[in-house]
Structure formats: structure tokens, C-alpha cells
Amino acid sequence: MSRTVLVVEDEAPIREMLKFVLEQSGFNIIEAEDYDIAQEKICEPYPDLILLDWMLPGGSGVQLAKSLKQHEFTRDIPVIMLTARGEEEDKIRGLDAGADDYVTKPFSPKELIARIKAVMRRVTPTSNEEPIEFNGLKLEPVSHRVMANEEPLDMGPTEFKLLHFFMTHPERVYSRELLLDNVWGTNVYVEDRTVDVHIRRLRKAISRHGHDAMIQTVRGAGYRFSTKL
């Protein structure tokens, strides 16, 4: 899950430094020197977070922050403001303008990363976390656990994801490739047949009460999760 951060900062060296630090931590970076460029670049790759310098030529950071919070499509992108020490007033105005957090320059890379992650966590809350159950096989996303008739089962992360996918997409055949895309993630290079092995492991893991019968092989097509025999 690679996240994209838009860095809006006029001073090239600082921008470079930010880019380095953030990429080091696995973020994708889009850069913008000023208000206008930021406006342009914001639309297309749609960043997960914006790092915004308070001091910008051609339109202040606050101005940008405000305009972001106005538009529907950008309203929900979290913003972290970069302010120089001593511009305390600005911080307050920045927060008023809709910034989610601020970091004082000079900052430690560690703090920056931590704040970015914290803000992202706050903003990206719940996907579908409801437990799913079929024939006594229950998967609880919240506790990250699978139970067969109330009895907890043990399986690896990949098997869990695989089962999760199957249970959320039952009664439908998926080719090995499709499974790789959906469970492993796109652009992952693994052998098709690897799926077989994980299917095997998953079946083994849920076999105690015979739930492995729901993981069905469809010869020549792939696999299917189905409650019907």
C-alpha cells in the first residue's frame, strides 16, 4: 500500500530533502514549487496527503489550504503545514484554515514521518470490518481471526487474505491470475502455481470441521468459494 504525498515547498533544497526522507519511508512523492503548480498537480495522481509550506511565493500556504478545503474533491485530503519556528500565530491560522497538523522547521525526519503516518491513520478509518460467516466458518476482520464453530483456527497472513477475499466474493470462480491480483496485489511477480500451494495451505487450515469443502477447484478455470457442495 504505497501512499502518495504532495510536497508544496518553494525552496528546492528543502524540497529535495523532504523527497529523500519520504521516499526512504516508502512514500510516493509529487513535488510542487508554488501555489499554481500545486493546483495543477493536485488533480491527477490524487495525493493521500499534502505537505504544505506556509511561506510560498505567489499565494500563501494558508490560501492554498483554504481553497483545498473548499473544493469537494480535495476537501478530504489531509494537510500538514510546515512552519518556521516562531511563526506561532501562523500555526493557529493554519489549523483554522483546515490543516490537520503542523510541523515546525527545522524538524526531525522521524517526527515528520510519524506525524504523516498518524494523520493518515486518523483519516483512513474503517473499511468493511463486519464479520463474515458461512456454514459455521466465521472470519472476523477486526480480531484478524478465523473460527470454525467458535473454535479459533490458525493460518498464515496470505491464507487469511485469501480466505477473506473468497468470503467476500463467494460463488464465483477466480483464475489464479485474478487471485494474485486481488490477494497478492497488482504488479507482483509470482508464479501462477503458487496459488495452488496457498490454496492447499488454506484448505489444510480450515479442514478440521470440513470447511475445506467450500474451497473448490474448478478445473481449467481456477478456484471458487462456495457453500454448495
Add this chain to the structure above:
Amino acid sequence: MSRTVLVVEDEAPIREMLKFVLEQSGFNIIEAEDYDIAQEKICEPYPDLILLDWMLPGGSGVQLAKSLKQHEFTRDIPVIMLTARGEEEDKIRGLDAGADDYVTKPFSPKELIARIKAVMRRVTPTSNEEPIEFNGLKLEPVSHRVMANEEPLDMGPTEFKLLHFFMTHPERVYSRELLLDNVWGTNVYVEDRTVDVHIRRLRKAISRHGHDAMIQTVRGAGYRFSTKL
């Protein structure tokens, strides 16, 4: 559920004003003019939040804030600092001293109330005072104690908070980052792996009667407190 706020402010008119504003919003108010009186009054009705003026005769506000954060029983009470405009440096020191937020005088009543509520929201989930028990492992928030089958256990403060968090949020996986957010606090920047060490110490501390089995590793996801094996 009426919340109590301790107002520590030396200037009577401002204190009156604060009292008025806060009571208007449904809070209970305890007043204190200075450091010493605050120290006295803090114990008994146990406020839900402290509103603390930076400028106090007989001991500065920061001093009080620090001493509050030192003592176990008052450590978890959130503090909002009141600072005069222009004391920018103080704000920073105030936050360092452990204040949860600050408000600049003069402030709008609306802003003050909003910040108080925000801070309380952040902090509240932790403040359940009922003892919790799972499988003979009992945690008593009030006495700040953990017992395994009536036998008191020994652990450090962080382990206690960690266990407290786990026991109030059982059957749920938490990533290291989430644990740091919830147990250490939002603006603390430590390595993810630090959690491992505390998990280890916590497990060790509660292992005498095998309760460590409830602290479960969920590979690739984090840790979970669960009564099920």
C-alpha cells in the same frame, strides 16, 4: 455525564469569566488561585481536565503541569494551558511540559469550549475506572494494580497502560503504530519495535499463571488481547 474542570488562574475576573463560560456549557468548575491551592484541590474531586494559566504567582504553570505529569494519579488528566498573546516560546515549553493543548488569551469562549471538548474526546476512552477481569487476570484502574488469581503482579507503568488498553479493547488486533498512538500518546515518536519489548515485559509480568497466552501475536498485523487460545 457532567464533567469537572479545574481552573487554575490567579486573576479573579478572568477566573469568574471562565467559570461562567464553562458552567454555561454544562461543566462543573473547581477554582484555584495558585500553585498550592491547585495542588490541594486536585486530589479530591479529581477533575476531568485542568485549565491552567501559564502566569501564576508562587510557582509557574509549567511547573505545575510538570509535577502533574509526574505523579501517577494525575498523569492522565489532560491539561490545557492559557497563555497570553506574544508568549510564543512559552507555548512550546508548555507543550513540552505535557500540556495537551493551549489557548491564547484573549480567547473566544467558543474556541475554548471547542478545545476542551476536543481534548476530552481524545482522552476519555481511557478513563474507565471499573475493574476489568478476564480468566482470573484482574486489572483495577483505581488501585493501579493487576492481580492474577488474587495474587498481585508487578509491572512497570507502560506495561500497565498497555495491559489496560488491551483489556479495554479485547478481541481486536492492533498494529504497533496504533498501540503507540493509544498507549504512548499521539505526539510521541518512538520506534515501532519498542512495542515488542514492552509486549515481552508485559508477557513476562503476567506469565506466572499463564495469562501471557492472552497477549497474542498476529503475524504481519500486530498484537491482540484475547481470551480464546
Add this chain to the structure above:
DNA sequence: GTGCACTGTGACACTTTTATTAAAACGATT
């Protein structure tokens, strides 16, 4: 029934993640 193409399985070399330990850093106390 035979052969062919597809799937199942166990083993293994390799990665990634977690546990454990020891040492450094920190903070409060004296």
C-alpha cells in the same frame, strides 16, 4: 484404458517478521 493436461502435495532454500537480550539513554531523586 491410455495419455495428456491440470491440480495436489511435501520439501527446501530463502525472506520477512518477531522474540530476546544487552546496552545506552533518560528522568527523577537523593
Add this chain to the structure above:
DNA sequence: AATCGTTTTAATAAAAGTGTCACAGTGCAC
């Protein structure tokens, strides 16, 4: 400043999970 208890970091060991392969089964078409 020295000390004690705790937290954090860093280093290393241990464990768990992964992807591939070779070969064993299976089912299907003929």
C-alpha cells in the same frame, strides 16, 4: 553529580511464512 528504575534503541537469535520445484495424483477426451 551519582544512582536507581524505567524506556528506547540496536543487535542478534529464533520463528514463521513464502515461493518454487519436482513429482504424485486426477480427471477427461479419445
